[in-house]
Amino acid sequence: METRKRSLVKAVIWNLIGLTVMAVVGLIATGSVALGGTMALINTGVGLVMYVGYERLWANIGWGRHV
Template identity: 70%
Template sequence: METRRRSIVKAVIWNVLGLVSMTLVGLIATGSVKAGGMMALVNTGIGFTVYLFYERVWAKISWGRSHV
């Protein structure tokens, strides 16, 4: 089973990567760093929360794991 700390660290790293990429997409789409940054922050907040719950649910599911 995965620890809560590991799940949180994974979620933070994943969301930092998402924040950077979404900022670039927002900048390209709008031409504005401010608008792109705001889009990225909202997306990161939602994504972090959903990902964290998603990881915790899957940590409790034993299907597909090898117990060798």
């Protein structure tokens, strides 16, 4: 089973990557650093919460694991 700390670290790293990509996409789409950055921060916050929950849910499901 994966620890909560590991799940959280994975989520934070993944979301930092996503934040960077979304900021660039937001900048390209809107032409505004402020609006693109705001979109990226909102997306990252929502994504972080969803990813941690998703990882913790799957950590408790035994299906497909070899013991």
